Every structure is written in C-alpha cells, then in structure tokens.
Amino acid sequence: AQKVTQAQTEISVVEKEDVTLDCVYETRDTTYYLFWYKQPPSGELVFLIRRNSFDEQNEISGRYSWNFQKSTSSFNFTITASQVVDSAVYFCALTGSSNTGKLIFGQGTTLQVKP
C-alpha cells in the first residue's frame, strides 16, 4: 500500500525565516512520482512540483527548493525567506505504477507566516 506522511500539522514562522515542510512516503513501486501542491485560503490546489523516482536531483525555483532522498523516502520542501503570501496548506502527494492515476495525499501542513 502507498502512504504519505506529513508529520507537521501546523507551522508558524515570522516573515523572512526559512521553513522546511517534511514529507515521508511509502511505496513498493519502483516507478513513482511525488508532488507538492499549495492550497491558499481561496481553496484551489495549486501545483508546485513533480518529481519521478529516477531523478534525485534537488530542485530550486526562486525561494522554493525541494530535497528528494530515496534512501530515507523523503521529499522535503523548503521555503527561503518566507513571506506572508506563503501562508497556505501544503500537500505532498504520491502516485505510482500500482495505482495508475490516483494521487495519495498526505494530511497537509498548515503554514502561517506572520509579518
């Protein structure tokens, strides 16, 4: 069975602090994909990144960076110099060859960035 765990339910930081959101996954598939989505207060899920199991290169996009480590089954997300607009619920998700199409979501981490 596949599973995604986001152990941090809520995180509160002050603007300009760096923050890391943890994601740990379980799967028996050799081919799988990991995702991060952002859900701002408006409610719509916004796609941030997609990673496949064969590409362990870390990725940076502006203030966002992702650290994928197969050895620890983790796909952590770091926001550098956080801003108030980063306040949202962040979801990590997984899909693989054994559950074609379905996204398995973690429970989400609520990030509050205070001015």
Added chain:
Amino acid sequence: GAGVSQSPSNKVTEKGKDVELRCDPISGHTALYWYRQSLGQGLEFLIYFQGNSAPDKSGLPSDRFSAERTGGSVSTLTIQRTQQEDSAVYLCASSFTSGQGVGETQYFGPGTRLLVL
C-alpha cells in the same frame, strides 16, 4: 488558457435529496479525476476517467455515488439520497495522459463546497 472549472461553487441541500456536481476539464486533457476533501478524511480519491477506458471507481464510498463523463470531456458526479457525512469540498482535476497514464501532473479546479443539512 482556461483551467479546470467546476459548478456550482457552493451547494446547500437537504438530507435525502440528490445533487449533481459538474466538472469541465482543461481542453485536450484526456484524464479526469474526482477527489473529496473533508475535515476528518483529508483528500480522498473518488473516481478516475482515462479516455474511453472503463473508469476506476475504486474510491467511491458507497453506491449512492456515481459519475459519468460524456464525450470524453465534461463530467458529472451524482450523489443520491445525500447524507450529512457527504458534506465536503468535491475537487475535480484533469491531466494530459499518454501511454500508461502514470504520474502526469493533475491540475485542479476550484471545487464545489457541498453542505448537506
């Protein structure tokens, strides 16, 4: 271009009534998904349509739930005899899928917030 659209945005109904939720996927996307987001259960997969293949209904919680996709585009999720525990946000997503359909990015609509009184 236009994203995934859903209607209505909000729906309030009485217990026992039927409701229909609509999803318009991104033009050209071959796969369409329904998910449900509720406080107690998080984000749950409901059903998946891929092209002309039989849908994957493995996530539907009961036989009161059904969905169809007409002409490979618009989809309707129907909940019959609604119960209070059906109250949730129903999210639709679509993706462009080729081959086995594994791992393509799903783009989500704004959701329909359903409240069953």
